[in-house]
Amino acid sequence: MALLSRARKGFFALLGAVGVVALAGCVSVPAGVTPVTGFDLDRYLGTWYEIARLDHNFERNLTNVTATYSLNEDGSVRVANRGFDVTICEYDEQIGRATFNGDPTVASLGVSFFGPFAGGYHVIELGPDYSYAVVSGPTKGFFWILSRTPEMPEATVERILAEAEANGYPTDEIILVDQGGPSC
Numbered sequence: 001m002a003l004l005s006r007a008r009k010g011f012f013a014l015l016g017a018v019g020v021v022a023l024a025g026c027v028s029v030p031a032g033v034t035p036v037t038g039f040d041l042d043r044y045l046g047t048w049y050e051i052a053r054l055d056h057n058f059e060r061n062l063t064n065v066t067a068t069y070s071l072n073e074d075g076s077v078r079v080a081n082r083g084f085d086v087t088i089c090e091y092d093e094q095i096g097r098a099t100f101n102g103d104p105t106v107a108s109l110g111v112s113f114f115g116p117f118a119g120g121y122h123v124i125e126l127g128p129d130y131s132y133a134v135v136s137g138p139t140k141g142f143f144w145i146l147s148r149t150p151e152m153p154e155a156t157v158e159r160i161l162a163e164a165e166a167n168g169y170p171t172d173e174i175i176l177v178d179q180g181g182p183s184c
Contacts, residue, residue, distance in 0.1 A: 027101050027110035027120040030140045032167055035122045039107040041077070043130045044123070045069045048146035050083075050177045051132075051157060054170065056142070058094075061087045063178040067146065072097065079111055089184035125160065134160055140169045150179035 029035060050065035059065065062083030070078045079096040096113040098121060100106075107123035120138030127133070132152060135144040145152070145160055157176075165171040 026138060027108070027118055028138050029108060029120065029122050030136055030138065030168075033122065033124055033136055033140075035124060036107040036126045037105060039105050039123065039126070040130075041104060044107075044126075044133070045071065045077075046148070048133065048148060049150045049179055050144060051147050051152050051179075052143075052145040052161070052174050052176050054141060054143045054173055055175050059083065061085050062092065064180075064182055065177055069098075077109070079113075084182040086182075086184060089182075091182070125163075132156065134164070136169075140167075143169050143174065 047066055047068045050067065053059060053065075062085055065081070065083035068080040068082070070080075072078050077098040079098050080093060081096070082091060082093040084090070085092050094113055096111050098109040098111040099118075101108045101110055101120075107126070109121045110118035111121045112118040119142075120136070122136045123133050124136050125132075125134035131148050133146045135146060136142060143164060145157060161171050161174065164174075
């Protein structure tokens with residue numbers, strides 16, 4: 001029953017977020033932000049660990065968050081977001097679909113978890129070895145730091161956050177994500 005309650009809560013939270021995203025231009029890139037060029041989707045596929053994020057209802061109370069990207073038969077990207085909800089002591093997983101907003105060598109995609117509604121997913125920094133990624137949504141109210149491993153060097157995280165602050169992201173609201181294993 002807790003999972004059903006969480007699903008309903010998540011659906012209505014996502015519905016609200018979709019409304020905000022729709023008003024913000026859906027898949028648009030925030031002003032002053034440039035998606036990575038020379039992007040190689042094949043290198044990006046696989047599992048990423050969420051190191052830090054601007055928290056939203058659809059991820060609230062989640063720890064041990066991962067995003068796994070794989071190819072769908074139609075060439076779109078399957079998005080599997082998974083996290084441990086500490087309030088109900090269960091994993092929650094959402095499956096979505098992403099497509100490029102244009103040139104597939106530009107890291108700007110639209111991601112949909114419910115039907116035709118898509119939100120912007122823009123990789124704005126990428127480690128040269130694809131070991132970490134910095135992702136923005138359609139506004140500066142959406143921000144994630146992802147890593148191929150559950151931990152990142154603190155100096156790298158601090159540098160990314162300083163750059164994010166300089167670019168107008170509300171870094172005082174960013175939370176670090178616990179990747180230490182699920183516990184209640």
